[in-house]
Amino acid sequence: MSDDTLDESVGDPAIDEQLTMGIDPWERNWMKLTIALLVGFFAAVTVAGFAAGFQLPGAEDRVDPRTVATEGPWADPGVTDLGNGKFEAYVLAQVWSFSPREITLPVGAEIDIYITSSDLQHGLKVTDTNVNIMVVPGQVSKVSYTFDEVGEFPYICHEYCGSGHAAMFGTVNVVSEADYAALAEGGGDAETESTAEEGDE
Ligand code: CUA
Numbered sequence: 001m002s003d004d005t006l007d008e009s010v011g012d013p014a015i016d017e018q019l020t021m022g023i024d025p026w027e028r029n030w031m032k033l034t035i036a037l038l039v040g041f042f043a044a045v046t047v048a049g050f051a052a053g054f055q056l057p058g059a060e061d062r063v064d065p066r067t068v069a070t071e072g073p074w075a076d077p078g079v080t081d082l083g084n085g086k087f088e089a090y091v092l093a094q095v096w097s098f099s100p101r102e103i104t105l106p107v108g109a110e111i112d113i114y115i116t117s118s119d120l121q122h123g124l125k126v127t128d129t130n131v132n133i134m135v136v137p138g139q140v141s142k143v144s145y146t147f148d149e150v151g152e153f154p155y156i157c158h159e160y161c162g163s164g165h166a167a168m169f170g171t172v173n174v175v176s177e178a179d180y181a182a183l184a185e186g187g188g189d190a191e192t193e194s195t196a197e198e199g200d201e
Helices: 003-008 013-020 025-051 177-185 190-200
Strands: 059-062 078-083 086-094 097-099 102-106 109-117 122-126 132-135 139-147 151-156 169-175
Touching: 078 102, 086 122, 102 109, 102 177, 109 122, 109 132, 122 139, 132 139, 169 177
Parallel strands: 086 109, 102 169
Antiparallel strands: 059 139, 078 086, 086 097, 109 139, 122 132, 122 151, 151 169
């Protein structure tokens, strides 16, 4: 029923009572406001989740924090090129460092990051991205991101974890396809890679 109908009925208490189900106008307005807020929040959550790419960090898997650094994929943390621009990284957080400390990707790379902690609670925040996740011992947190721009994206621990907390950081280096190919050709060992990087500058 429209407000017009209500306005026309003003003055006839019987009809007024019928149309409004005996609800006080103030209460009716509060109900309208409540419904509007619910619709607004629902829209905001929907937009955040589907359009703005917000991700709720879920518990992807469980691991034993006592052995995670010595057994399984986090024993040798790092990035794997899965082909077709897809990558996955196993990152281990522990007092007070991330392994690996550097992640190098070609521009456009879609990466799934699986991160866990071998000691206490840490966090992972990659600057200028929506990668922002809690790192909990015993739990694997997964976060996905596509790096569309060349540049350096520092990552930090954003959960206070003791005296070395401020030293707990790393960098995602997003380079051009050509630079990435050159680095990949340079071979796997770190020495060759750093020489290639110097050559680029
Ligand atoms: Cu790890 Cu703060």
